[in-house]
Amino acid sequence: MIKAITGTKDILPEDINKWNKVEAIVRNVMNNFNYKEIRTPVFEETALFSRGIGEATDIVSKEMYTFVDRSETSVTLKPEMTASVVRAFIEHSLGKKYGLNKLFYISPMFRQERPQAGRFRQFHQFGAEALGSDNPMLDAEMIITSYKVMTELGLKNLAVKINSLGIPSSRENYKKVLKEYLSDKFDQLSEDSQKRFETNILRIFDSKVEGDQKIMNEAPVLLDYLDEESKEKFEQVTSLLDGIKIPYEVDPKLVRGLDYYTHTTFEILSGSVGSQSALCGGGRYNLLVEQLGGAQTPGVGFAAGIERILLACENENSLTLPEESIDIYVVRLDKELTQKANEIAVTFRNANLSTELDYTQRSVKAQMREANRLNAKYTLIIGGEEYERGEVVLKEMKLGEQKIFKLNSLPDIISAIKSV
């Protein structure tokens, strides 16, 4: 039996309403904040991601779905969306058309990692990017909008963490300080963290090993080494959040894996999912556009994982979905009436009523059972003596009441159903 590729999932009809609800809320929130939807191809030239995300990151060095196509071009299924959005921004000169571009997306992403709770090889993100302004209002807006989506989905067990990575020069200075602090404690670090000491020292803060955490709790903190302007910007972001009463926690240990971040970084974590608890992550990237060959353009954005959000919703039982139902089920008493039943059903459907009927010549009892199973509000029963008199029976399922209508008065039936 051929099965779905490891780490990919079918979204079945029984699940689709949850997805549609999340997407509807995302579109609504982003629309209220005047973000415009953008869609980019699922695959790009590999160089876009290796340059944009950073050659040394895990995503680029070991997680990308990369293949050479028939024209010998190395292409990659997008592992995240920011690089693609920035590429489109540059390619279509959006920066010249509008001073500020506020964009959002909902899209599948691909990373070849080992799947676990809340982590898949094809997963879905929604996110936003604001290109063309360095104003901290937009940094705050990233948190406000993503947090808003989650609270509208009824999520409670959330934590917003925020930090600033400043500008590259202060970060480099700080790395030296950190390196010095850790150099005499190197032997006490875990094996993984010893590797990180060389590859990306900041990420030792992420370590879940208790010994590492002890050491890092005492470590000097990047926030103390920021330049004045970065500090000021950071304060503006937090005071904007204070103004809107979004609860957050400054976490000097929050470092993020992608190379392109400058200044603000943030995450929204859920306590209701497994160990992959980051529902959303983002930050400012003032150097990325230039790095990808565009004009110097500040940017800020976020990405949120829809599967993780849905997992949190399920664990918190926060999603209320409307009960599924159809308007009317057309029952026929004998199979000679198949054509008539079909005509009536089409008439209802053309009148914008959701209508179903039997396709397997089943008994009346079976048809009624089916109508009940589909949660039909009404059944229309055709056949027998009434039909010979030119009449049909309309049954309201919840009450069990039946009324007789003339067969040629379907419009009356339609308006009767619609008026309820």
Add this chain to the structure above:
RNA sequence: GUGGGUGUAGCUCAGCCUGGUUAGAGCGUCUGGUUGUGGCCCAGAAGGUCGUGGGUUCAAGUCCCAUCACUCACCCCA
């Protein structure tokens, strides 16, 4: 890439430890409970190469090995 757990009907699982005649339950599905009517109830039916391959044994769903898949955690991230 590393480690743990689990693979028996469409779904959730029992049976495995202490091998032994036709492999079970609940839910779901289908049919029926009198001529043309759902939900509740009752009856019946369909549906399983016991993940796959090998081994031990007179005998394997049950024991052993391998393999694959799923799953959780590390790593990393959404």
